[in-house]
Amino acid sequence: MGSLELAGWIAVGIVLCALAIPWFLWGNSTVVAGLPVWLWWHVGWMGLASVVFRQFARRAWGLGIGIEPGPDPSPSSNSGPESERTSKPKPADAELESERRGEPP
């Protein structure tokens, strides 16, 4: 299921790239409302891309990344110089803080 879903999203990504430039309008110089029609296509396509990206972020974020965003492997064993960096998270970020420290929900 996972790999099928991944293949589907990759196909979507390729289509998004492939038609950002409307190749089928090559040489076309029709002007609609003051802008070339190919530019309108592009503007619309970028809007569509944003919607698709948002859907991906909602439904499939993490797909294909290959590592679990899960628990930190004991921070002490790879203590970089910054291991005490998160000493004072801002209040607004506090709940996100627990998310990114990989604590179980």
Place this chain on the structure above:
Amino acid sequence: MTLPAQLGIVVGYLVLALLIGLSAYRLTERTAADFYLASRTLGTVVLLFTTFATLLSAFTFFAGPNIAYHEGPEWILVMGLMDGIIFAILWYAIGYKQWLLGQQYDYVTLGEMLGDRFGSGLLRGIIAAVSLLWLFPYVMLQQVGAGTALETLTDGAIPYWAGAGLITAFMILYVVLAGMRGIAWTDTLQGAFMLVATWIAMLWLLTVVGGPTSATAALETEAAAHVALGSDHYTPQWMLSRALVIGFGVAMFPQVNQRFFAAGSRTVLKRSFALWPILCVLLFVPSFMIGAWAHGLDVTVPADGNVFPIVLTEFTPGWFAALVIAGAMAAMMSSSDSMLLSGSSYFTRDLYRPLAEFSSRDVSDRREDLLARIGVVVFATAAFLVSLVNPATLFELGDAAFSGFAQLALPVLAALYWRRTTRAGIGAGILLSQAFYLLSHFATVVPGTYAGWSAGVVGMALGLAATVAVSLVTTPAAAERRALYFDRNETGAE
């Protein structure tokens, strides 16, 4: 617009930026991770705009509209594809994975992340050295751009060396004090300002000339080919080459790549990802259409002149033109200060520190923080001094920087997603593609285009092929730690 008023606007802006830097300084912890990455706490708006403002280089306001003026507005499509879609996809594929790894293992630079995985300080050093090779001349170009713009704005009252020197000094002061947090804050201000200003400029122009319909009609009368999609200049191969090379190059530019580590949370990355295409359209459509329309509007642009400021001066009030030009210069500075910071981190962490540790000297956190700031001063001063000598080779390197960085992208992607990638494989991929691309620029035996495709794209393909081929015939070195990048029991995605 009088000279003092123009200067007042420019200096006023610089002082404002410095004040923001100072307020960020008060929040700063004295650690390298805070200096470089604002302790990995950037929120959606700030991360989005700081990455965005970093892309707002001289190109968006000067070179880009010039191309639209001379060749037509098709560049908008290239920019949309590369920045809005290709880069957004890499934002996920490279950025999110880097962010996860950075969270777990405290990585600050790309070289550090790869060096750890492949158990190789040499690889780490090579990635830093290659990045600095392309970054240094690019920073220099931005200084040259800002110095020249200041000279033009003041009609030569501030000579180039003084303008570039002033801006360099300001950048040093600013970056050394503010670090990533201050840069991110001013970037946000600048990005928002330039976005709004560009729209006002376009609407102003359109109001004066009677709306987009008459502006485009005038363009059609003057140069009908500019309205039609494609031309001898904009061939499909050329457009795709640019989009691929720049899109992948952006993701490897140190100041952009490092921002992948700086996000405050997963939610921040998700939101920014979905907003990219919209932001690109919002910026590039007005700035490039101003350039394109100018062609039909009897605007005389000298051979080496910039369209954008000329249109502003002709169609909008003087104070507004000066304000926007100051903003555009500031945008160039914002690219440069981010680059200085990242360049310094690559140098101190990936080149200096491993060498210091090798000679068994301990580099404390405080000391690295200090070294990082010294690194900024050295990097900026060197770029400024070299720019005074006007070296042709460096100019060429700076112009080719995007393609140069793009050569890194595919070997890095292979390392992130293909388990069989070996140290020898990624090393070969990076070195071969860099050598090929450099030779295509400096040696006549290696051509610059291949059936319309640029050497940058061909080099990327070569780099990927070399990474895969060498990985297949070599075995992982003992020090490699593949498990860092992959789940042990990976059976596919969740």
